Amino acid sequence: MSKFMNEDFLLQTKTAQKLYHDYAEKMPIYDFHNHLSAKEIYEDIKFDNITQVWLGGDHYKWRAMRTFGIDEGYITGEQPEYEKFKKWAEVVPYLIGNPLFHWTHLELQRYFGIKEILSPKTCESIWEQCNAKLSTPEFSVRNLLRKMNVKVLCTTDDPKDSLEYHKKLKDDFEVKVLPSFRPDNAIRVYKPAFASYVKDLGQVVGYELTSVSHLVKALIERLHYFDEIGSKVSDHGIDVFRFSPCTDEEADIIFKKGLNQETITEDEISKYEGYILTQLGKAYHDLGWVMQIHIGAIRNNSTRMFEKLGPDVGFDSINDSNFAKDLSAFLNALDYQGKLPKTVLYNLNPRDNELLATMIGNFQDGSQAGKMQFGSGWWFLDQKSGMENQMEALSQLGLISKFIGMLTDSRSFLSFPRHEYFRRILCNKLAGLIENGEYPDDLELVGKIVEDICFNNAERYFNIKL
Structure with missing residues (x-):
């Protein structure tokens, strides 16, 4: 019987123990998606x-x-x-x-x-x-990050955010604390708060957003503002991925319906969301950014508790929508124009593991190793079997060796041992292939692959100078 959570926790073989202790354990942390507060980091609370x-x-x-x-x-x-x-x-x-x-x-x-x-x-x-x-x-916030050997943090930020604390941190802290561009509020045209959000964004950019062309212009201006501060990554939370071809004229009509809080059909939502995502995807490509897309939550299931407490308090779950054809059409539309950016796709429903593991292979183009990424187990899947199943699908159907690894997706400054949890599971999985005779006993090579997945692949992929 193994002792509870000793130094070899989750490492079931000597090979796994060696991979973890000699290679994974020493690697710094590159956390490319979280919900931490730049203000709290700057103030070193x-x-x-x-x-x-x-x-x-x-x-x-x-x-x-x-x-x-x-x-x-x-x-x-x-x-x-x-x-x-x-x-x-x-x-x-x-x-x-x-x-x-x-x-x-x-x-x-x-x-x-x-x-x-x-x-x-x-x-x-x-x-x-x-x-x-x-x-x-x-045990101040900055020292908590230092204690875990964190090198890069990408927070989650709305296009209208001032990013004042990111700017202050730029030359004030050795850990890179960079914003991620999260334009969900500009894409959810069917939401009651859409009109007020567009008004607020207009005030930030200094002109009224009365057409969809104005909105796209404003979003791209803010994207360049994020880029100037050092950001290289966007993030999209898309509960149901929808895409239909859409003209400028159609998008403008739907945009104005959203401003007027008129009823918008499912087909119109599909057209509008696809249109804005496509415009942004081309801009990400031109800036050399990474586009992250998180797919598959069903949020605020309890109306009673949403009205009492608001969003993001634990009443969300896994969705079961069918989105393969729409996702393929979206990626293909960008790829056909030579404008598909580096992209990380995350699923919340485990049934979609093989879907995404094969989807990314459709659009790898040799321009960069692992240009298209199947993201790590996310939210309800960032547990042991969720991560194991994601890695299994990726290794069977793609190249796990080019995987950019784990993120916390957390609001807590104490969450970084989740990277260790992931690394132990990774080492145990790869060691199992060696132990079963499915891969040569070449610990130097496999150790390098482990180091790459833990940190090096992400450092190369996001192209943020440390």
């Missing part, structure tokens, strides 16, 4: 207690607490922070089989040196130990 940094904004934990039967007052409500932590400590021992159990204890070990299991019995001691360290300068 310290957290008052472990609840603030651990439970604030973590909808993974919130879902588990609700399932356990914890009252909402201890989750997103106004209960005292120690009482919230005590409730989380009640839940943790019952997380058997859930990645939250592993993440919780990896974070306690890596940041705080605590090897005890969090439970009601250890709750007070762990609370005091964590808070004592969090009160010291060594």
